Amino acid sequence: MGRAVKDSRIDTRDARLKQKISKEPYWRLISKGIHIGYYKGSKKAGMWHARVRTPDGKRYKKEVLGKADDYHEADGKTVLTFAQAQILAHKFAEKIFKHDDLHITIKNYTVKMAIDDYLKDFKAHGKKSLYSTDKQIEAHILPAFGDRLVSSLTYRQLDQWKNKLATSDKRSRTGKCQEQKYTPYDNNDPEYSRKRRATANRIITIFKAILNHAYKTEQAESNDAWIKLKPFKNVSAAKIRFLNTDEANRLLNACTSDFRLLVRGALLTGARYGELVSLKVSDYNLESNIIHIHQSKSGKPRHIPLNQEGINFFTQITTGRNNEEFLFTRNDSHKWGKSHQARPMLEACRIAKITPSISFHELRHTYASALAMKGVPLQVIAAVLGHTDTRITHKHYAHLMPSYIADVIRQHLPNFGSTEKTNVRKIKQKVVNE
Structure with missing residues (x-):
């Protein structure tokens, strides 16, 4: 039986x-039956084996x-990073194992490959946050880990990257082809x-989803x-x-006349901007007085009941119109597009003296908070907002509900069987006007 080899720290330059x-390389296991070695001799730069x-x-x-990139930048040919050396080690292994007789897993699976596979699955499931997810990957994950093998990732590397994300400068919005x-x-x-830190958490969530997909599909x-x-807390x-x-x-x-309709629609439904501007006249059911959102952020449809003000409003703006028309359009008859709401909202807040602007x-x-303050159950608010469960709803709106904590305690705290009787009764204190 072969002697167990202790893995060495050779993944970073430091x-x-x-x-x-040493006379022998420092070895590190990178896959079953495959080791990468770092030989440090009398010469300055070490060698990968x-x-x-x-x-x-x-x-x-x-x-x-x-050669290892101890003193010179890697060129991917003669001078190699740890990740590049791993790729070559796996290619060397593939030459030896033309068959899988021993069921040895030969992985040449990089983070870039894992990202590509994950995004294919992401698109197939019709998830609506593809654009923002792709942007986060392109900006933060690919530059840091794109050429690395999934099998080479370590907790320490990922934790250091997480902390760096949380303390890095914020990327500002820039136009296309701009620096x-x-x-x-x-x-x-x-x-x-x-x-x-909250932004770092969102990026970490995306990266872990990518890596978990690789693990689930047996690529890791x-x-x-x-x-x-773990994400940052609180x-x-x-x-x-x-x-x-x-x-x-x-x-x-x-608000301007066209934007006023859009704002009123948001206040009466709690729908997202993207959901509102995608509504068509046919999405308002005149008989049931319900707005139908075909596809929300979660990818699931939902129905939004209207109060009397909402019924009057949507009846007014749909009467006599073609079912295939967009419900909300600009004054020039064009559809509201991505981010078209930002400047009109800023200007309306300025005129209305709402500071800071919203x-x-x-x-x-505003819609959800108004419901919470009227005592509407969180499950109902979650359903009408399209939340998949009540956790987000509870976090944002539970504190607004009148006597919410007291009501929950009174409802769920059991009776501990006290047998002592008392003739003490609570009396109301009289208020004497002097």
Whole structure:
């Protein structure tokens, strides 16, 4: 039986430079039966080696792969990074194992490959956040890990990357073909810091979904590197902004005629901007007084009941119109497009003296908050908003419900069987007017 080999830290330049000169390479297991080695001799730059156990399991075949990028930048040919050396090690193994007699898994599966496979599955399931997901991958995941093998990822690497995301400068919006600009990290602003950690959490969620898909489809032998990677805690508790009735009326009066219809529709339905501008006349059912959202952010349809004000409003704007017309259009008869709501909302807030100004999405919060403050159950609010469960609804709106905590305690706390009787009765204190 072969002697167990202890894995060595050779995946980073700093770790390799700390290794002592040795007659034998420092070996690290990268897949079953496959090792990558780092040989540190008297010369400055170390050398990458590969060794693969032969099909009979009795010996290793070895090969020199190239120089390590200890002092020079890698070129992918003669000077190699740890990830590039792993790819060559797997290619060397493929030459040896033309058959899978020993069921040895030869993985040459990079993070870029995992991303491509994940996005294919993402598109197949019709998920609506494809654009934003793709942008996050392109900006943050591919540059850091694209050429690395999934099998080479370590928890330490991922955790360091997570912390770097949370303290990096914020990417500013730039036009096409323009140089990317950044907002410097502000360490003195707690809210800015919270937002950066919340953004890091969203990126981590995407990356873990990619890696879990690779593991589920048996392209990764282990999920040890990322299963323990946890998001930052207590960073999603941003204060929900919503309008009171007076502010909502001022905002409506300050809007242009076409934008006013869109804002009123949001206040009466709680629908997202993208959902509203995709509505057609036929999506309002005059008999049931319900708005039909065909596909929400979760990918599922939902129905939004209307109150009397909503019934009057939608009846008025649909009467006499073709069923295939878009329900909300601009004054030039064109459809509202992506981000077309931003400037009209900013201008309406300025005129209505709503400071700081709100985003269109906060009309959705206004709708949900109004329901919560009237005591509407969270399950109902979650359903009408299209939330898949009540966790998000509870986080944002439960504190607005009158006596919510007290009602839950009284409903669920059991009777502990107290047998003591008392003749004490609660009496009302009289108020004496002097």
